Amino acid sequence: MSVYSQCCAPQARAPSHCWDLSDLVEIRVTQGQETEKFIMIRPLLCFHSSFFRKLLDPNGPFKENGAKIVDIQDDIKVFVAMQRWIHTGHINDVGVKTLPLALCKIWVFADKRGMPGLANDAIDALHEYTAYHGTIPTPTIPYILENTLPESKLYKFLHAQYSAIQSNKSLVNDIERALRPDVFDEATKSFLLMQLRTRIDFGGPATKEVEYKRPQEWVFEDRCRWHQHGPRGTFD
Ligand SMILES: [Zn+2]
Numbered sequence: 001m002s003v004y005s006q007c008c009a010p011q012a013r014a015p016s017h018c019w020d021l022s023d024l025v026e027i028r029v030t031q032g033q034e035t036e037k038f039i040m041i042r043p044l045l046c047f048h049s050s051f052f053r054k055l056l057d058p059n060g061p062f063k064e065n066g067a068k069i070v071d072i073q074d075d076i077k078v079f080v081a082m083q084r085w086i087h088t089g090h091i092n093d094v095g096v097k098t099l100p101l102a103l104c105k106i107w108v109f110a111d112k113r114g115m116p117g118l119a120n121d122a123i124d125a126l127h128e129y130t131a132y133h134g135t136i137p138t139p140t141i142p143y144i145l146e147n148t149l150p151e152s153k154l155y156k157f158l159h160a161q162y163s164a165i166q167s168n169k170s171l172v173n174d175i176e177r178a179l180r181p182d183v184f185d186e187a188t189k190s191f192l193l194m195q196l197r198t199r200i201d202f203g204g205p206a207t208k209e210v211e212y213k214r215p216q217e218w219v220f221e222d223r224c225r226w227h228q229h230g231p232r233g234t235f236d
Pocket of ligand 1: 120224
């Protein structure tokens with residue numbers, strides 16, 4: 001039995017008719033100078049992604065053009081991770097850790113492509129990493145600040161986990177590093193100052209969005225507060 005909170009609205013499994021090997025589509029993913037081709041089962045991809053459901057609608061331009069190939073710009077490694085998740089239901093196996101920065105990239109992809117189930121699993125994996133290691137890998141902070149909006153679930157998750165896990169001593173260490181040239185970007189410096197300001201205002205590691213949690217309580221957080229629930233990624 002897992003100690004982690006279970007989702008109150010788990011992602012629906014794809015119905016069996018999504019396994020239609022006669023309805024394939026080729027997705028060409030370009031990242032910089034590199035392009036990779038992925039053969040996907042169209043109904044299965046469309047079940048999990050509102051973006052692809054709209055793009056590959058057989059009653060829309062997709063069929064009218066007679067096309068079986070679409071081009072997108074995206075991160076190729078993240079697309080591979082998405083493909084694995086669609087076919088296995090897992091980002092990675094138990095005991096095999098996906099690096100936190102990769103999980104953040106998967107979340108950003110899932111958010112852009114309308115895949116709440118994948119986004120939620122990425123948040124859960126991030127939570128388990130930080131709960132287990134008791135620390136936040138520094139590269140994830142500038143990436144999240146640069147690629148998400150303040151109202152997004154991942155942005156709120158970052159604030160919550162930093163408040164819960166990073167002690168005042170760790171915050172001071174981070175600020176000392178931020179004072180050195182070229183260590184952190186401006187957004188990360190502002191983030192650290194906001195953390196300091198809220199701790200002074202509230203007298204402890206807290207933000208306006210999350211009440212103070214001792215690090216050992218972080219593991220028991222209700223992760224649904226950072227999930228996207230609803231029908232967006234499933235058949236409406
Ligand atoms: Zn949930």
